[in-house]
Amino acid sequence: AQSVTQLDSQVPVFEEAPVELRCNYSSSVSVYLFWYVQYPNQGLQLLLKYLSGSTLVESINGFEAEFNKSQTSFHLRKPSVHISDTAEYFCAVRKPSSNTGKLIFGQGTTLQVKP
Amino acid sequence: AAGVIQSPRHLIKEKRETATLKCYPIPRHDTVYWYQQGPGQDPQFLISFYEKMQSDKGSIPDRFSAQQFSDYHSELNMSSLELGDSALYFCASSPSSSSTDTQYFGPGTRLTVL
Numbered sequence: 001a002q003s004v005t006q007l008d009s010q011v012p013v014f015e016e017a018p019v020e021l022r023c024n025y026s027s028s029v030s031v032y033l034f035w036y037v038q039y040p041n042q043g044l045q046l047l048l049k050y051l052s053g054s055t056l057v058e059s060i061n062g063f064e065a066e067f068n069k070s071q072t073s074f075h076l077r078k079p080s081v082h083i084s085d086t087a088e089y090f091c092a093v094r095k096p097s098s099n100t101g102k103l104i105f106g107q108g109t110t111l112q113v114k115p
Numbered sequence: 116a117a118g119v120i121q122s123p124r125h126l127i128k129e130k131r132e133t134a135t136l137k138c139y140p141i142p143r144h145d146t147v148y149w150y151q152q153g154p155g156q157d158p159q160f161l162i163s164f165y166e167k168m169q170s171d172k173g174s175i176p177d178r179f180s181a182q183q184f185s186d187y188h189s190e191l192n193m194s195s196l197e198l199g200d201s202a203l204y205f206c207a208s209s210p211s212s213s214s215t216d217t218q219y220f221g222p223g224t225r226l227t228v229l
Contacts, residue, residue, distance in 0.1 A: 032214060043119075043205055043220040044158070051215055090157060094214050101214045102148065102171055105157040 002027040002093050004106035012112045015083055021076040021109045023065075023091030031093040033074040034103065035065055038088040047089070050074065051096075086113045117141055119208050119221035127227045128196050136191040136224045140208030146170070147189040148218060149181060152203040164189055165212040196228045 007022040025031060035047040048059040055067040065076045074091060088110050092103040120139040128134050140147050146165045150158040160173035164183035175181075178196075183189045193200060203225050207218040 036220075043222045044207075045220070046217050049217070096214050101146070101209060101212055101216065101218065102160040102163060102173060103150075103158075103218060104160070107157050 002031055002095065002104050004091050004093055004104055006089075006091055006106035006109045008109050009107065010110045010112065012114060013081055014114050016080045018079050019077065019081050019085075019111065021089050021091075021111065023074045023076065023106060025072050025074065025091075025093050027072075027093060027095075030096060032096055033065075033067060034092040034094065035059075035063070035074070035076050036090045036092060036105075038090065038108075040087070044090065047076070081111070081113045083113050083115060085111060087111060119206055119219055121204075121206050121221040121224050123224060124222065125225050125227075127229065129229055130196055130198065132196050132228075134193045134196060134226060136193070136204050136206075136226070138189045138191070138206030138208075138221060140187050140189070140206075141219055144208035144210050144219075145187055146209045146212045146216070147183055147187070148207040148209075149175075149189070149191050150205040150207065152205060152223070153199075154202070156202075158205060161191070163212075170212055193226075198228050201226060201228045 003026045005024045013019045033050040036044040048057045050067045058064045091106040148163045149161040152158040161175040163171045167183045181191045203223045205223045207220045209216040
């Protein structure tokens with residue numbers, strides 16, 4: 001079975017500061033990795049995903065995540081955050097090549113960007 | 116671009132009542148997933164459908180049932196509601212059941228059981 005651990009439930013940070021949201025996973029098989037963002041009273045939006053290839057993946061709004069197989073991690077980073085980045089961030093995994101694409105989510109990390 | 120539509124957006128029910136949540140996937144998406152997100156919790160997978168057939172089942176109570184119709188919309192039926200069923204219910208759709216496909220989430224239905 002797969003599981004995801006997000007090590008920080010809340011991350012407060014000042015605007016324009018860098019941020020890292022940590023995610024570790026456990027799986028006996030290889031997995032696909034995802035970061036979703038949830039703004040208040042909204043659904044989940046895909047931020048970025050790792051399926052294969054380059055271990056560094058980037059989103060269009062400046063976030064990036066690096067897949068580290070040896071450390072089973074997929075930490076999310078942004079060099080300079082904005083107030084509008086305030087949201088809940090979920091790391092998720094999914095088994096490749098299965099007939100089900102269910103996502104298994106971590107507990108979520110609340111990013112609070114302060115002015 | 117068209118997104119996943121869920122209705123209703125909010126629903127208030129009494130204990131032991133029934134509720135039906137509807138999900139309309141993005142056009143040409145044949146796979147639907149249902150997730151339940153309790154207060155302050157991560158989303159938990161309930162059930163999924165591919166081409167109108169159930170493809171996987173998660174931690175869905177026996178009181179709940181779901182199906183996908185010929186137009187690919189899906190309904191989640193919940194009976195004998197309990198206080199603990201109060202949650203945000205998300206539907207997501209994807210172009211196929213491939214695990215490489217992105218799941219696109221709807222805005223959710225917030226169910227409150229009193």
